[in-house]
Structure formats: structure tokens, C-alpha cells
Amino acid sequence: MAPLPTADLTTLHRADGSATYTHLSHTIIGSVNGPIEVQRRDELPSSATLEVNIRPAGGVGTPRERHLETLVHDTLRSVVLVEKIPRTLVQVTLQVRSLPEEESGGADSSTTASSLTLLPHLLHTSLLALLSASIPLRTTLTSTVVAIPRDGQGMLVSPTANELLRRRPMRSIHVFAFDGEGKLLLNESEGEFGVEEWDEACEMAEEVCCKGDGGVGLGEGMDVDGEGQAQSLEAWLRGVVGRKVEVEQRWRVAT
Amino acid sequence: MAATTSAAQQHPPALTFPRPIFAALSPHPFLQAHLSSTANDRNNSSKAPFRANGRTPTEFRSPGINTGSLTHCNGSAVVRLGNTAVVCGVRAEILKEEDIPGGRTFASTEEEDENEDEDDTEELSTLRLLVPNVELSTGSTPQHIPGNAPSTFAQTLVTRLRNTLLSTRLVRASDLRIAYTPSSAGSDSESEPPQVKAYWVLYIDTLFISIDGSAFDAAFLAILAALRNTRIPRAYYDEEFEAVLCDDDPKSARVLRLRGLPVPSTFAVFEGRDEDGDAEGKLEWILSDPDAFEESVCKESVCVVVDCSAAGASASRKGSTDGAVVRKIEKSGGTVVGREDMKVLVGRSAERWGVWHKALKEQI
Numbered sequence: 001m002a003p004l005p006t007a008d009l010t011t012l013h014r015a016d017g018s019a020t021y022t023h024l025s026h027t028i029i030g031s032v033n034g035p036i037e038v039q040r041r042d043e044l045p046s047s048a049t050l051e052v053n054i055r056p057a058g059g060v061g062t063p064r065e066r067h068l069e070t071l072v073h074d075t076l077r078s079v080v081l082v083e084k085i086p087r088t089l090v091q092v093t094l095q096v097r098s099l100p101e102e103e104s105g106g107a108d109s110s111t112t113a114s115s116l117t118l119l120p121h122l123l124h125t126s127l128l129a130l131l132s133a134s135i136p137l138r139t140t141l142t143s144t145v146v147a148i149p150r151d152g153q154g155m156l157v158s159p160t161a162n163e164l165l166r167r168r169p170m171r172s173i174h175v176f177a178f179d180g181e182g183k184l185l186l187n188e189s190e191g192e193f194g195v196e197e198w199d200e201a202c203e204m205a206e207e208v209c210c211k212g213d214g215g216v217g218l219g220e221g222m223d224v225d226g227e228g229q230a231q232s233l234e235a236w237l238r239g240v241v242g243r244k245v246e247v248e249q250r251w252r253v254a255t
Numbered sequence: 256m257a258a259t260t261s262a263a264q265q266h267p268p269a270l271t272f273p274r275p276i277f278a279a280l281s282p283h284p285f286l287q288a289h290l291s292s293t294a295n296d297r298n299n300s301s302k303a304p305f306r307a308n309g310r311t312p313t314e315f316r317s318p319g320i321n322t323g324s325l326t327h328c329n330g331s332a333v334v335r336l337g338n339t340a341v342v343c344g345v346r347a348e349i350l351k352e353e354d355i356p357g358g359r360t361f362a363s364t365e366e367e368d369e370n371e372d373e374d375d376t377e378e379l380s381t382l383r384l385l386v387p388n389v390e391l392s393t394g395s396t397p398q399h400i401p402g403n404a405p406s407t408f409a410q411t412l413v414t415r416l417r418n419t420l421l422s423t424r425l426v427r428a429s430d431l432r433i434a435y436t437p438s439s440a441g442s443d444s445e446s447e448p449p450q451v452k453a454y455w456v457l458y459i460d461t462l463f464i465s466i467d468g469s470a471f472d473a474a475f476l477a478i479l480a481a482l483r484n485t486r487i488p489r490a491y492y493d494e495e496f497e498a499v500l501c502d503d504d505p506k507s508a509r510v511l512r513l514r515g516l517p518v519p520s521t522f523a524v525f526e527g528r529d530e531d532g533d534a535e536g537k538l539e540w541i542l543s544d545p546d547a548f549e550e551s552v553c554k555e556s557v558c559v560v561v562d563c564s565a566a567g568a569s570a571s572r573k574g575s576t577d578g579a580v581v582r583k584i585e586k587s588g589g590t591v592v593g594r595e596d597m598k599v600l601v602g603r604s605a606e607r608w609g610v611w612h613k614a615l616k617e618q619i
């Protein structure tokens with residue numbers, strides 16, 4: 001079981017909302033500006049315009065980043081309550097700050113696998129930055145990677161870059177994202193697999209992302225994980241938001 | 256058509272619009288009216304609703320393929336899918352060994368490896384032996400403004416095409432290597448290993464003449480058809496010239512040995528709006544092979560790439576009950592398609608595979 005990500009909210013002072021996210025030696029800074037004025041050309045009469053910019057760890061953006069931007073954009077469009085803030089712009093910028101050593105091997109590292117393993121981190125960062133900017137959201141999201149090695153033994157759930165390198169080549173790699181209700185929000189799978197295998201991978205990802213009784217109790221998740229209990233990503237997210245609310249309410253609590 | 260106007264005719268003073276104006280003014284209700292009303296109006300075929308383009312939700316457009324249409328390419332194809340038309344040309348050029356930066360070598364030229372499982376994706380991707388490119392011609396789609404840098408749409412499409420080409424391991428690196436076995440005349444070692452002196456690089460250019468939805472399907476199938484049509488001249492390293500030369504005898508040219516036949520199918524999910532709360536029946540439809548109008552009103556889309564060509568060999572593979580091997584699934588934009596729906600979509604894609612298989616076979 002991979003360790004849970006760490007996240008700091010509102011790390012940038014100029015942006016409306018920001019987040020620094022570290023997981024499995026990926027570090028990403030996300031910033032959100034919005035709702036702000038939108039260019040006439042991009043203005044939508046009944047919903048907000050979302051703009052996603054992804055900056056790679058080195059060099060300028062390539063078509064690969066455009067593809068990731070499209071995926072993040074399409075996913076966020078169903079997460080943000082775009083109808084509530086029509087004719088505005090919400091700008092999401094994601095800067096990849098560091099990648100695992102195994103993946104940062106020069107400009108040639110643009111293999112398809114590394115673009116898939118980056119996707120969950122980008123999604124998490126963008127969500128945290130949106131939360132930090134207090135943009136109205138419809139739901140939350142959690143995302144993870146499942147890799148199936150060639151020998152088909154033992155699915156790797158949210159594998160580290162080192163694990164992926166050692167067990168190479170993978171037969172298939174899957175990225176799943178679920179919304180707050182546990183519905184499948186995004187799926188990118190590639191390689192070679194059957195329907196049953198995909199189903200199994202999806203189930204495992206669901207377990208990692210949104211396992212738990214779905215209770216709305218705010219602070220309770222944080223104490224339970226002290227015993228080394230495997231905690232789902234959703235509980236982690238709940239913890240992050242809980243801490244944010246705690247900080248914002250401290251003027252009330254303080255006596 | 257009757258369905259959409261009849262609602263308006265029930266209230267005499269109400270506005271009536273011709274069909275194209277209704278579609279332009281309120282695209283979403285237009286499609287919803289089509290999909291939900293037909294159950295009542297078309298009493299004889301009340302089972303499946305009809306879309307605005309006259310197809311049922313599960314109906315694909317029938318493909319049209321023409322290969323070998325460009326004379327200056329090593330391989331070419333024109334694919335037509337309704338109003339989506341794509342031309343694809345494959346041009347092979349030689350990458351000399353000394354031009355490879357870093358002097359990287361991939362030491363696997365042993366004895367014409369017929370090995371199916373040889374992993375050459377890294378070789379293909381690091382040396383960039385497959386270079387797909389997408390160009391949208393002027394007027395192909397209203398969204399495309401000519402004279403600008405490649406749009407996000409085009410860049411996304413190129414990335415998806417490249418990822419799919421690499422992850423399905425369609426092209427063999429061994430087909431692209433130009434190897435040279437040093438002549439052992441007089442030398443002591445009889446069996447010196449062959450050296451890779453150069454590579455063929457395939458420039459795969461796809462030009463959209465017009466886009467009416469499912470651009471990825473059309474582009475990938477055009478590439479597939481063009482690669483099947485590609486003939487590469489026999490190239491060899493000449494010791495005396497110390498250069499790679501090509502044989503100009505067309506008989507010595509060879510075709511690429513492609514691995515399998517991955518076929519993509521795109522689906523769009525239409526979510527109806529339930530404004531009065533009196534919706535009867537379902538409000539979501541999964542439309543096969545959406546056209547441009549449908550893509551503009553659907554948020555969620557799914558693309559499934561399946562390959563059934565190895566059905567015999569891989570029948571024992573766990574999970575592939577109907578012999579379909581899934582090579583890629585891309586789903587984004589919404590939460591309608593769940594695990595159960597995905598299985599149905601893979602089934603629909605497998606059916607679609609049969610159609611493309613037949614269409615491609617007729618070309619050869």
C-alpha cells in the first residue's frame with residue numbers, strides 16, 4: 001500500500017487559491033484564479049469557462065501536455081459547478097515541480113506510461129487548488145493508477161516509479177478517477193487486457209479511492225489512521241479539507 | 256422531423272421553427288426531443304429511438320476506404336465515415352545510425368526475431384520512428400480557424416494517435432531496421448552479428464478534409480489502412496559506398512508486418528435535462544459514432560480500442576469471453592458510464608471491429 005499524498009493548501013499568496021501536492025516523489029504546484037473576467041471569444045452564456053494550463057517539469061509544453069490539459073479540463077468541467085458562475089473564467093495552472101528520478105531521464109521520457117502515471121497527481125492538485133480558491137464544486141474526486149504486470153500476477157495499485165521500472169514491461173496501465181459518490185469519472189487504460197481484468201482493476205481502484213462507510217463525520221477519519229490502517233484517498237481528502245476548515249474557523253474557536 | 260414539429264403544432268399560436276433553426280437555437284432540447292419522443296410517435300418501430308441524423312443510438316456509420324490513392328507516398332488511404340473524411344499518407348525516410356543522438360543502440364537484431372512478445376516500444380518511441388501528424392484543412396470544421404498554430408484539438412488528437420500506435424505495438428521495430436551483416440569473406444569470424452546501420456522512419460500525415468465527429472476513429476483507421484498499404488523498398492548497406500542504398504526494383508519492396516488490428520470506436524453520452532421533473536424512462540443515451548452536432552451537446556465521451564484478430568490464440572486469456580482484447584479505453588467528462596455500461600460498450604466495439612475488418616479486407 002503506497003503512502004498517502006501530502007498536501008498544503010494556499011501556498012501561493014497572489015493566486016486566489018493554490019495547493020502544493022507531493023505523492024510518490026511527484027511534486028506539483030497548482031494555482032487557481034477565478035471567477036475572473038473572460039475573454040469575449042471564450043465566454044459561455046450559461047456556464048463558466050475553464051482553462052487548464054499544465055507546465056512540465058522541464059522545457060515548454062508539448063502536445064502531450066495539451067492532451068493532459070484536455071483530460072483535466074473535461075474532468076473538472078463535471079466537478080466544478082460551472083452553471084453557478086456563468087460568463088466567468090476559472091483558470092487552473094499546474095506546474096510540475098519534480099518527478100521521480102526514474103521518469104526524469106531527459107526529454108525522451110515522454111513515454112505514454114509516464115503521462116498516465118502523472119494524471120492522478122494533476123487531478124488531485126487541481127481539485128485541492130479549487131478547494132483552496134473556494135470555487136463552488138459539485139463533487140470531489142479521487143484518482144489512482146493500477147498497473148498489471150506482464151506475468152499477470154499481483155496488480156500494483158498506485159505503484160511508485162521504481163516499482164514500475166522494475167516490473168517493466170507492464171501489460172496494461174489504468175488510471176481511474178471517481179467522484180464523491182464513487183461513480184467513475186475518468187478512465188484511461190492502455191495495454192492489453194480483457195473486460196474482466198479491467199473490471200477487477202476498477203474494483204481495486206475504487207477500494208483505494210473511496211472505500212469506507214461514507215460517513216459525513218468530519219474529524220473522525222484522522223484519528224483512525226493513527227493505527228497504520230490503510231486509509232482511502234477520500235478519507236485523506238476529507239482530512240485535508242477538515243484541516244482547511246479548522247484553520248479558517250480558528251478565530252471562532254479561539255477564546 | 257415529425258416528432259419535433261408536432262409538439263409545436265399542438266399549440267396553434269406557438270412559434271414553429273424549421274428543423275435546422277430549432278437545432279441551431281437549442282441544440283440540447285433538439286436532440287433530446289428526438290431521442291425521447293420517437294417511442295410514442297413511431298408506433299411500429301417503437302423500440303429504439305432515433306437520433307437527429309436518423310440513426311439509432313447504437314448504429315455506427317458505414318465506413319468507406321480507398322487505399323493507394325496517393326502516388327508519392329509509400330502507403331496511403333482515404334477513409335470516409337459519413338461526413339468525416341480523412342486522407343492519410345505514410346512516407347518512409349531513412350534515419351542513419353550516425354544521426355541518432357547519443358549513439359543509443361538497441362541490441363536486439365538477433366536472427367530476425369519472429370517473437371511476438373518482443374518489446375520494441377521503447378525503441379520506437381525513443382528514436383521516434385513513428386511520427387504521426389494531423390492537419391485540419393481549411394473549412395474542415397467551423398471551429399477551426401485557418402492560419403493559426405495547431406489547435407488544442409489537433410494536438411490532443413496527435414498525442415492520442417501516437418499513444419495508440421505505440422501502446423498497441425502495431426508496427427514492428429524489426430521491420431524498420433536496416434541491418435548489415437559484415438561479409439565474412441576472408442575474415443576469421445564466420446558469424447559476425449548484424450549491425451543496425453539505419454532505420455526507416457515513418458512519417459504518418461493525416462489530413463482532415465472534413466470533420467463531422469469521431470475524428471479519432473477516422474484518423475486511426477486511415478492510418479491503419481495506410482500502414483497496411485505501405486510498401487518499403489529494400490534497403491541495404493553498401494560496403495563500397497559506405498552508405499545505405501535502396502533497391503529500385505518494386506518486386507523487392509516489402510509490406511509491413513503489423514501486429515493485430517486494433518479498431519477504435521467512439522461513443523458519446525447524451526444526458527437529457529429533466530426540467531419539469533416528469534421524465535418518464537431514461538434520460539441518458541450512449542450514442543455510437545457521434546457526429547459533430549452530437550459531440551457539441553454531449554459532455555462525456557468514451558473511446559474503446561479493441562482487437563479481435565487474435566481471438567483464436569487468446570481465447571484462453573482470462574476475461575476475454577468473446578475473444579475481444581481491449582487495447583485502450585479512454586473515458587472522460589462525466590459519470591454516466593459505469594462498470595456495467597463499459598462492458599456493453601466493449602461488446603459494441605467488438606461488433607464494430609467485424610465491420611472494419613471486413614472493410615479493410617476488401618481493400619487487399
